[in-house]
Amino acid sequence: MELLSGGEMVVRALRDQGVKYIYGYPGGALLHVYDAIFRQDEVEHILVRHEQAATHMADAYARATGKAGVALVTSGPGATNAVTGIATAYMDSIPMVVITGQVPSHLIGEDAFQETDMIGISRPIVKHNFSVRHAEDIPEIIRKAFHIAETGRPGPVVIDIPKDMTNPTDRFPYVFPKHVKLRSYNPVTKGHSGQIKKAFDLLMSAKRPVIYAGGGVIMGEASEELTELAQALNYPVTNTLMGLGGYPGTDRQFVGMLGMHGSYEANMVMHHSDLILAIGARFDDRITNGVDKFCPTAKIIHIDVDPASISKTIRADVPIVGPAKAVLEEMLQLLKSSNKLPDAEAVKTWWAQIDEWRQRHGGRFRTDDSEKMKPQQVIEMLSKVTGGDAYICSDVGQHQMFAAQYYKFNKPNRWINSGGLGTMGFGLPAAMGVKMNFPDADVACVTGEGSIQMNIQELSTCSQYNIPVKIICLNNGSLGMVRQWQDMNYESRHSQSYMNSLPDFIKLAEAYGHVGIKVDKYSDLEAAMVKAFAMKDRLVFMDITVDPHEHVYPMQVPRGSMRDMWLSKTERT
């Protein structure tokens, strides 16, 4: 049997796990591992400029592929810099394995140089974490980490490795386990058939049904089953921010995103429904608005692989613990084998009502007379230029909501954004992580002049590894979402929500060796965007000046019901 050092085992085990890229940043505690990386060429290491970016790259890879991404960071500040990225993945249930260096075992607890208790710090934001105590355990721990990260409700796993565990002179027989067994971890693989039958009967008798599907449909690879079921039933479908693309965005049955900035019709459909089929969604506060006023006439079927997500905020009438795909498959079987059919007459009446809502307020922004470009127009153009088929990696703020509302996602895994944690700075590294793994696809980072500056140093990484993403920066010269809330709730006192001294983004992009394009007029937008996407091998930074006064609408009225919305600056439901 081959003898390997702990450092070599880290790299070998990652290879045997099928890892192609590690995103990371070296440091003292990891030098043995980095030496092992140097002495092989099967796993490629991508050197970021800040550890947060490494975690977002790994995270976005996972969002696009469903497989766990890998980040490698050193002890102390390396590990703490990764914390935001780990929390981002945790909140959105994204599989990721983060390996952190640690000071040598004999120094742990002595406030050694670059020591931090990463097991303690990461505990509330990981699915699990491991501390390596015996070097020979490394392959098994890595195997377990991937297993835990990728199965059940996915999530990030941290492996903390003290430096002495990777010592090149201590060598051990290397075995990569094919299977792992954890007696205390057995995620469900199918739903309870009795519950599914009960849910099916409820579904068949619904008069005003709605399917509310979240990120669990994307991560659970249940998009096809969802689409088939929804279309067989002819029921309206709404997606959460995390679920966009789980159901085709251009389909007639799609009523748009729901929640705080959801479409008028999606929120109206939810509020007036008599049955909600929730799939891989968790009824969080950005969806429900005031929980006491939530959908007063609806019965709720809740499918989720995580039992703790069921009845956490809203009590489910029919809880089904199981992976979305297996449960939906079983429902489809029931639909085929039973002689029950949905109440077509009632559903027809329901659609007439939905169509009326659609016409009353189709969720359109208004272009006014001013010369100023609307941010929504930019997203619509992006959708047009990329044929609705690009990977859209978003930062956080107004631009994120506009992208969610106006880009029509027809496929899952194409919309990559920090939904739960709302991490500014996510967009660019996310786009990089996707682009590296899908070099032929169009990958855009939709951002603002605020968010982009939170990880702008990664333009350098893009030069080093030639990662030609397109940056669509909606520049309104202010922290738009903060400003919107200040407009609405603080009599427009714009406290700290504007930035002066913005850099010249064009020159900045050029300084890193990229292409910059500035667009001020809508009439120039299409040509500029076509040109940007035609430059397949260049990173293009599009600095697009948009109307700073635009707000994101609809916007739910705080603590109201789902249907209580501002539709514009002057109209309310």
Next chain:
Amino acid sequence: MRHIISVLLENEPGALSRVVGLFSQRNFNIESLTVAPTDDETLSRLTVTTVGDDRVVEQITKQLNKLIDVVKVVDLTEGEHIERELMMIKFKASGAFRAEVKRTADIFRGQIIDITPNTYTVQLVGSSAKLDAFIEALGTGSIMEVVRSGVSGIARGEKVLSL
């Protein structure tokens, strides 16, 4: 309502901190907590008493079950069970009060486990309510120190919490 939740936990470093951390992170309340190894050296048994409505307790058990180090969880208060807590209580005791402490300890089936000319230390085992009642019976005026172990519990009858 008060619940006694028993947890079988991998006897691993850091496992306890995951449980305790979960309670503070999710704003769950802990009234008492005990933990010790079991006859199976790979397992610890942890007992936590908490107060919450059904929804909160349901979340507590679900969230506990999600922890990878947690092997089994049971809410003992859902069925017939026995709970015990141990208390050691030191009194300033002189004159007539010495006899009263002795008498009350006898009534509560406590034992005097240490004596000095001016103090008595009583050991008492029972439900938390019984221990509370003992303290109340003797008044708080002369108590010098109270040490309570926290609640341990076990199901009545044939039911067991094991692998």
